[in-house]
Amino acid sequence: MEVVHSIADLRSRIREYRRKNDGSVGFVPTMGYLHEGHASLLRKARSQSGLVVLSIFVNPLQFGPGEDFERYPRNTERDLEVAEAAGADLVFMPSVSEMYPAPTRTTVSVTGLTSNLCGASRPGHFDGVATVVSKLFHIVQPDQAFFGLKDAQQVAVIEQMVQDLNLAVEIVPCPTLREKDGLAMSSRNVYLTEEERKQALVLSQSLELAKEFVRGRSSFTAGELESLVRSHIATAPLAVIDYAEVLAYPALETFESSTHTDSVIIALAVKFGKTRLIDNAIIQLRK
Amino acid sequence: MEVVHSIADLRSRIREYRRKNDGSVGFVPTMGYLHEGHASLLRKARSQSGLVVLSIFVNPLQFGPGEDFERYPRNTERDLEVAEAAGADLVFMPSVSEMYPAPTRTTVSVTGLTSNLCGASRPGHFDGVATVVSKLFHIVQPDQAFFGLKDAQQVAVIEQMVQDLNLAVEIVPCPTLREKDGLAMSSRNVYLTEEERKQALVLSQSLELAKEFVRGRSSFTAGELESLVRSHIATAPLAVIDYAEVLAYPALETFESSTHTDSVIIALAVKFGKTRLIDNAIIQLRK
Numbered sequence: 001m002e003v004v005h006s007i008a009d010l011r012s013r014i015r016e017y018r019r020k021n022d023g024s025v026g027f028v029p030t031m032g033y034l035h036e037g038h039a040s041l042l043r044k045a046r047s048q049s050g051l052v053v054l055s056i057f058v059n060p061l062q063f064g065p066g067e068d069f070e071r072y073p074r075n076t077e078r079d080l081e082v083a084e085a086a087g088a089d090l091v092f093m094p095s096v097s098e099m100y101p102a103p104t105r106t107t108v109s110v111t112g113l114t115s116n117l118c119g120a121s122r123p124g125h126f127d128g129v130a131t132v133v134s135k136l137f138h139i140v141q142p143d144q145a146f147f148g149l150k151d152a153q154q155v156a157v158i159e160q161m162v163q164d165l166n167l168a169v170e171i172v173p174c175p176t177l178r179e180k181d182g183l184a185m186s187s188r189n190v191y192l193t194e195e196e197r198k199q200a201l202v203l204s205q206s207l208e209l210a211k212e213f214v215r216g217r218s219s220f221t222a223g224e225l226e227s228l229v230r231s232h233i234a235t236a237p238l239a240v241i242d243y244a245e246v247l248a249y250p251a252l253e254t255f256e257s258s259t260h261t262d263s264v265i266i267a268l269a270v271k272f273g274k275t276r277l278i279d280n281a282i283i284q285l286r287k
Numbered sequence: 288m289e290v291v292h293s294i295a296d297l298r299s300r301i302r303e304y305r306r307k308n309d310g311s312v313g314f315v316p317t318m319g320y321l322h323e324g325h326a327s328l329l330r331k332a333r334s335q336s337g338l339v340v341l342s343i344f345v346n347p348l349q350f351g352p353g354e355d356f357e358r359y360p361r362n363t364e365r366d367l368e369v370a371e372a373a374g375a376d377l378v379f380m381p382s383v384s385e386m387y388p389a390p391t392r393t394t395v396s397v398t399g400l401t402s403n404l405c406g407a408s409r410p411g412h413f414d415g416v417a418t419v420v421s422k423l424f425h426i427v428q429p430d431q432a433f434f435g436l437k438d439a440q441q442v443a444v445i446e447q448m449v450q451d452l453n454l455a456v457e458i459v460p461c462p463t464l465r466e467k468d469g470l471a472m473s474s475r476n477v478y479l480t481e482e483e484r485k486q487a488l489v490l491s492q493s494l495e496l497a498k499e500f501v502r503g504r505s506s507f508t509a510g511e512l513e514s515l516v517r518s519h520i521a522t523a524p525l526a527v528i529d530y531a532e533v534l535a536y537p538a539l540e541t542f543e544s545s546t547h548t549d550s551v552i553i554a555l556a557v558k559f560g561k562t563r564l565i566d567n568a569i570i571q572l573r574k
Contacts, residue, residue, distance in 0.1 A: 007453065105399045106417070106451035112392045130393070131452075138453040164393035165418075166294065166425040 001084045003091045007139050010092045014051070014140065023050015027142030027169075028088075029133060032056040033073040033187035037177040039086040041146040044174055046087030053140050054083050055092040057099060062128030068274075073190050092140070099135065108134045110157045110164075113252050117153050117267050118278070121242050126157050133158055137167055145169050150176040150184050152265055152280045156250050176279070178204065184279045196272035199236035203268050206232040206244075207281040210266050214283055219258045222246040229266060242269035242276060249282050262286050288371045290378045294426050297379045301338070301427065310337015314429030314456075315375075316420060319343040320360040320474035324464040326373040328433040331461055333374030340427050341370050342379040344386060349415030355561075360477050379427070386422065395421045397444045397451075400539050404440050404554050405565070408529050413444050420445055424456055432456050437463040437471050439552055439567045443537050463566070465491065471566045483559035486523035490555050493519040493531075494568040497553050501570055506545045509533040516553060529556035529563060536569050549573050 004010045014025060026049025028041045034056075045052045056079055063069035076093070083091055108130040113119070119126050137145070147155045155173045162171055177185045182204035183197075192200060206229040213228055214220065225246045233239050247254060248261040255261045267280040291297045301312060313336025315328045321343075332339045343366055350356035363380070370378055395417040400406070406413050424432070434442050442460045449458055464472045469491035470484070479487060493516040500515055501507065512533045520526050534541060535548040542548045554567040 011455070104451045106395065106397045106448045108393065108395055108452070110393045135451075135453045138455060141455065161393045164391045164422075165395070166422045168298070168425060168428065 001080075001088055001091065003080065003093060005093055005095065006098060007094065010053075010090070010139060013090055014053070017051045021050055024143035025049060025051045025053060025140065027053045027055070027136070027140045027145045029055045029057075029136050029145065029147075031058045031072065031187065032079050033075055033190070034079045034082040035177075035185045035187060035189075037148050037150065037185040039082055040177050041148060041174050042083065042086035042088050044172065045144070045146050048172070049142075049144060051090065052088050053090045053092060053142065054088040055094075055136055055140070057092075057094055057132070057136075059099075059128060059132040060096060061100075061104070061132055062125050064122055064124060067122070068188075068191075073187055099132070104131065107131050108161060108165075110160050113153065113156050113160055116247070116252060117243055117245060118269065119153065121269060126154070129154055130157060130161050134161065134165070134167075137169055142169055144172050146172045146174055148176060149173050149282070150186065150278065150280070152249075152267065152282065153252065156252055159250070182208070184277070186277060188275055188277065191275040192272060196238055196275065199238045200270075200272055200277055202233045202236040202239055203270055203277060203279040206268070207266055207279060211281060211283060214258075214264075214285070217258075221257055222255055222264075225264075225266060229268070233268070233270060238272050240271040242271055244268050244270075258285055288367075288375055288378065290367065290380060292380055292382065293385060294381065297340075297377070297426060300377055301340070304338045308337055311430035312336060312338045312340060312427065314340045314342070314423070314427045314432045316342045316344075316423050316432065316434075318345045318359065318474065319366050320362055320477070321366045321369040322464075322472045322474060322476075324435050324437065324472040326369055327464050328435060328461050329370065329373035329375050331459065332431070332433050335459070336429075336431055338377065339375050340377045340379060340429065341375040342381075342423055342427070344379075344381055344419070344423075346386075346415060346419040347383060348387075348391070348419055349412050351409055351411060354409070355475075355478075360474055386419070391418065394418050395448060395452075397447050400440065400443050400447055403534070403539065404530055404532060405556065406440065408556065413441070416441055417444060417448050421448065421452070421454075424454055429456050431459050433459045433461055435463060436460050436569070437473065437565065437567070439536075439554065439569065440539065443539055446537070469495070471564070473564060475562055475564065478562040479559060483525055483562065486525045487557075487559055487564055489520045489523040489526055490557055490564060490566040493555070494553055494566060498568060498570060501545075501551075501572070504545075508544055509542055509551075512551075512553060516555070520555070520557060525559050527558040529558055531555050531557075545572055 026045035109127050114126040159171050249263040249265040263284045265282045269278045313332035345359050396414050401413040446458050536550040536552040550571045552569045556565045
């Protein structure tokens with residue numbers, strides 16, 4: 001495994017690989033502080049791609065004022081161990097000035113999918129995501145890119161961008177990984193106090209309750225499902241709901257009755273103290 | 288020379304070329320109705336690139352309401368003759384539905400450079416340009432792309448986008464070609480009546496006057512140069528000035544005294560009847 005810091009070095013390594021090999025280039029973009037979820041993306045890439053490229057870059061553009069850009073957890077040494085064990089070949093760790101040598105004047109924006117959920121509570125967030133992912137795709141020029149479905153809205157935004165801008169990359173969405181007790185893995189879990197960590201289980205529990213509810217019914221309304229989820233989250237005194245929404249998937253649009261959609265997503269963002277956790281479940285209702 | 292209409296066909300031809308050859312791919316994006324200016328871009332590409340790709344696509348996204356999208360001149364048969372004579376290998380002529388199978392939700396925007404000149408008088412125009420050029424770059428994946436400097440602001444916007452988004456393409460700006468009497472070549476010249484065509488010479492003439500003025504002086508103000516140009520254009524009774532601005536180049540920012548900038552652009556947009564013509568001169572003041 002090789003670690004490079006400059007765009008020029010990364011490009012030259014990938015060019016060299018492409019010249020000598022017919023295999024594809026798989027790409028896993030991350031903000032570091034890698035956990036088992038990231039490792040699962042790397043293993044998926046390892047199984048599908050000839051060259052596995054990992055990027056570690058905490059992108060200032062996707063953090064709003066007052067968000068946790070400065071204190072976002074970093075641990076390069078451990079990240080490199082996880083990356084190597086999971087099969088990464090090439091790690092790209094650019095500085096902020098390598099990625100943004102001057103303030104960027106160019107923005108990639110995706111409308112429609114970004115007006116609700118995290119788009120509503122984090123204005124500008126998805127412009128920052130779309131812009132940096134577009135930059136990384138241009139730098140790496142991967143054949144496949146692997147994203148975790150914990151950030152389901154991010155996956156939808158990136159798939160829309162790839163389709164609209166004719167990017168020559170296949171997006172491979174990968175399932176959310178969870179701790180044994182159900183908590184979705186996240187770099188931000190490290191912020192939680194012991195008590196917050198316990199109460200945070202209401203997220204995954206409420207999603208399980210929702211799945212059970214859906215299994216037992218031939219049809220239901222978005223409102224019914226949302227109430228169920230919200231009342232379970234309310235059982236945790238420390239939980240402050242940012243959003244808890246039931247939408248048609250992948251359009252991320254509201255619906256009345258489940259008879260009008262083939263697939264739904266229950267998407268949650270809940271704060272415990274300063275820590276904002278997200279989780280979701282995508283339920284296919286019919287083929 | 289081969290003509291293709293689908294993105295899939297174009298990609299497969301270029302992939303095949305790259306597999307068999309070490310030469311570079313040169314790209315000339317156009318809206319068709321080719322004139323000698325476009326031919327000069329193709330010849331430049333021919334001299335630098337192994338495979339010369341031309342696109343012909345009148346992009347609805349960069350036309351505003353009431354602009355000339357519907358009546359923009361088209362002549363495929365002659366375009367293909369010009370393209371072949373100038374050395375194109377591959378012509379990409381997609382339909383609107385091939386380029387936009389669904390309404391695009393993704394926009395590429397460049398700020399700063401687009402607030403004045405054509406950006407001010409054609410709101411949304413440069414978003415449309417940046418978005419379609421980004422799509423075409425993703426489809427063709429050229430090593431070099433050739434643009435005429437008649438659209439100097441367009442070149443500046445595209446260079447900024449390429450830099451900000453790390454697109455792996457070299458932008459090659461090429462000089463404006465002119466008719467014998469000085470009129471800048473443009474597909475829109477065909478709209479002009481005989482009388483308008485005569486009076487349209489004030490554009491290139493005023494630029495020549497400006498160059499002469501600059502040559503004779505150690506310093507000057509933007510205002511002096513602008514007045515000179517405006518008063519010459521005013522000698523044409525049919526001319527209606529959209530803008531006539533003197534800006535620092537390539538920043539496209541205003542300046543007071545010429546001692547503060549190394550290079551200036553005199554940029555003109557003038558209407559004759561319904562026809563809007565643009566022209567410009569870039570003058571280097573010092574190395």
